Amino acid sequence: MSRPLLITDCDEVLLHMVGHFRDYLDETHDLDFALEHQEFVHAIRRRDGTALSIEEIWPLFKGFFPGEMHRQTLVPHAREALAAIAEVADIVVLTNLLEECRMDRIAQLEAVGIRHRVMCNQGGKGTPVAALIEEYAPSSTVFIDDLPQHHESVARRAPDVWRLHMIAEPRLAHHIPAAADAHARIDDWRDALPWILEKLGA
Numbered sequence: 588m589s590r591p592l593l594i595t596d597c598d599e600v601l602l603h604m605v606g607h608f609r610d611y612l613d614e615t616h617d618l619d620f621a622l623e624h625q626e627f628v629h630a631i632r633r634r635d636g637t638a639l640s641i642e643e644i645w646p647l648f649k650g651f652f653p654g655e656m657h658r659q660t661l662v663p664h665a666r667e668a669l670a671a672i673a674e675v676a677d678i679v680v681l682t683n684l685l686e687e688c689r690m691d692r693i694a695q696l697e698a699v700g701i702r703h704r705v706m707c708n709q710g711g712k713g714t715p716v717a718a719l720i721e722e723y724a725p726s727s728t729v730f731i732d733d734l735p736q737h738h739e740s741v742a743r744r745a746p747d748v749w750r751l752h753m754i755a756e757p758r759l760a761h762h763i764p765a766a767a768d769a770h771a772r773i774d775d776w777r778d779a780l781p782w783i784l785e786k787l788g789a
Contacts, residue, residue: 589723589726590675591675591676591725591727592725593731594728595669596682596734599754602695603662611658618631622758623762628640652684652688663776666700668777675787677723681719684707689706713741713744716740717744720748726788728748730745730751732752733752733755738752738766739768750769750771751783753773755774
C-alpha cells in the first residue's frame with residue numbers, strides 16, 4: 588500500500604506572509620493594508636483612504652514575490668510538525684506562485700529547515716491536488732490551506748481528501764470564519780498535528 592500524502596499550502600500555513608506584505612506596502616509604496624478585510628482589493632488603500640484597482644494590486648504582489656520573500660518568517664511549530672508527518676507520509680508544498688518563483692520558494696523553505704517537493708499553481712487547487720493523488724496513489728490524503736476557495740475547489744475535484752483550514756496569522760484568522768468546505772479549522776500546528784496524523788492513518 589502507498590504511503591499517505593500531505594498537500595500543504597505555504598503562505599500563512601508554513602510561512603507568515605500578510606504581516607510582512609503589509610510592512611512592505613507601508614515602507615515601499617506608502618499604502619495601508621487592513622488585515623481585517625478578507626479580500627486584498629478591499630484591504631489595500633492609499634493614505635487618503637481610496638482603494639486600488641485590481642490592475643494596480645497585481646504588480647504589488649509581483650514586487651513582493653520573489654524580491655521581498657526574505658521578509659517572511661517561519662510559522663511556529665510548522666517545521667517540527669512536518670518532520671513528524673514526514674516519518675509516515677509523503678509531503679508536497681502546493682503554493683500559488685508563478686512558476687518563475689519556484690526555485691526561490693524552495694530556497695526559502697530550505698533556509699528554515701523545510702525540504703519537500705514544491706509545486707507552483709495558479710487558480711483553484713482542486714486540479715493539481717487530483718493530479719497528485721493520481722501520481723502518488725496515496726492510502727489517505729490531507730490538504731491544508733488558508734483560503735476557503737481552495738477547499739471548495741478540492742472538495743469538487745478530489746472529494747475524498749481530508750481538508751484542514753488553517754490561518755497561522757492570528758490578526759487575520761480572527762476575522763475569517765471557518766471554510767464551509769473544510770472538515771476542520773485549526774490554526775495552531777501543535778493542535779493540528781494529531782488531527783493530521785489521525786486522518787493520514789498514522
